[in-house]
Amino acid sequence: MTLRDMLVRDEGSVKKDGMHIPYTDSLGFLTIGYGHLVSAHERAVPITEEEALALLDKDIEKHVHESLKKWPWLERLEEDRRNVVFNMAFNLGINKLSRFRKFLAHLEDKRYKEAKAEMLNSLWAQQVKGRSARLADIIWKEPS
Numbered sequence: 509m510t511l512r513d514m515l516v517r518d519e520g521s522v523k524k525d526g527m528h529i530p531y532t533d534s535l536g537f538l539t540i541g542y543g544h545l546v547s548a549h550e551r552a553v554p555i556t557e558e559e560a561l562a563l564l565d566k567d568i569e570k571h572v573h574e575s576l577k578k579w580p581w582l583e584r585l586e587e588d589r590r591n592v593v594f595n596m597a598f599n600l601g602i603n604k605l606s607r608f609r610k611f612l613a614h615l616e617d618k619r620y621k622e623a624k625a626e627m628l629n630s631l632w633a634q635q636v637k638g639r640s641a642r643l644a645d646i647i648w649k650e651p652s
Contacts (some may be wrong), residue, residue: 511568511591512561515598518639519543519564527554534635542602543567543598571597578602582614592643599639600632608632622647 519542522531530552531541538546542559544567546552555563575597576582582590593615597605606612608630614623624644627633633640 528560529554574602588646592646624648
């Protein structure tokens, strides 16, 4: 699954009459499309699916760039695991994700079972339930 597909699923959107409409997210921020925070210089008006995906692509580019700049070792991870970090950066922001020190250290050292445990032992995991479980399973799946 691509990062874009993951974020479309995990972020969701609010639509009316086939258009993405502005909404207030769980933290009180004005949002549109797939988790795009509406900035002061943007108009909060309904947008098409194509516009929502274009905003998402731009936001993905920003979060991937910021993540790789902050944690260059991500380049050495498999794409699926990198996408988990990018997904979390999109959801939390780089500053909040930076607070997941043990998770990031385990991930960098390829201690995936421990990284998964750190992900799930967080307030974030309680808040985003299904999302955190899905992402943690990508980081480390128990052998069958």
